Amino acid sequence: MNIHLESQGFEPTPAIRAHVIKQLNFNLANFESHIMAVDVFLRDINGPKGGADMKALLHVKLDVGQPIKVESTRSDLYASIVLAARQAKRAVRRTLSKQRRMEKLALRHMRQFPQF
Numbered sequence: 001m002n003i004h005l006e007s008q009g010f011e012p013t014p015a016i017r018a019h020v021i022k023q024l025n026f027n028l029a030n031f032e033s034h035i036m037a038v039d040v041f042l043r044d045i046n047g048p049k050g051g052a053d054m055k056a057l058l059h060v061k062l063d064v065g066q067p068i069k070v071e072s073t074r075s076d077l078y079a080s081i082v083l084a085a086r087q088a089k090r091a092v093r094r095t096l097s098k099q100r101r102m103e104k105l106a107l108r109h110m111r112q113f114p115q116f
Contacts, residue, residue, distance in 0.1 A: 001024065001025070001028065001032050001035055001037075001038060002036070002037040002038070003020070003021060003024055003037075003038050003040065004037065004038070004039045004040065005017060005020055005040045005042070006039070006040070006041050006042070007041070007042040007043065008041070008042070008043045008044070009043055009044035009045075010042075010044050012042060016042070016077065016078075016081075019078055019081055020040050020042075020081055023081055023082055023085040024038055024040075024085055024088075026085070027085040027086060027088065027089040028060070028085070028088065028089060028092060031089075031092045031093070031096060034062050034063050034064070034092070034096055035060060035061070035062060035063075035092070036061045036062065036063055037060075037061045038058060038059070038060050038061070038088075039058070039059040039061075040056065040057070040058055040081075041055075041056075041057040041058075041059075042054070042055070042056055042057075042077065042081075043055045043057070044077075045073070053073070053075065054073065054074055054075065054076065054077040054080045055071065055072070055073045055080065056071070056072050056073075056077070056080040056081045056083075056084040057069070057070070057071045057084070058070045058071075058084050058085070058087075058088050060088050060091070060092055062092065062095060062096070064095075064096075064099050065095060065099065068088060068091045068092060068095060070084050070087040070088045070091055071084065072084035072087065
């Protein structure tokens with residue numbers, strides 16, 4: 001899985017990079033064959049003022065359909081990353097399930113009306 005990490009407002013530490021990779025591998029490992037790339041954007045919205053201002057935005061590029069975009073904002077960056085990775089997992093599962101249903105429906109339709 002190709003993971004690209006960018007941050008705005010701060011420099012990501014090696015611990016943050018490791019946490020991002022660990023969470024994405026943990027949550028998206030079952031779908032790795034369908035994922036082309038994951039772009040991770042981390043941002044500190046208000047800087048040192050505090051509050052729920054750490055945003056994690058994930059763009060998951062699949063081999064089918066549009067990219068999936070998931071966003072999470074929390075006061076703790078690590079919690080924001082965990083939540084965004086879980087949301088990405090659910091979104092990828094839902095998208096791939098929908099794609100399989102569409103393929104089965106198309107095959108069923110082809111069997112009903114064979115073309116000679």
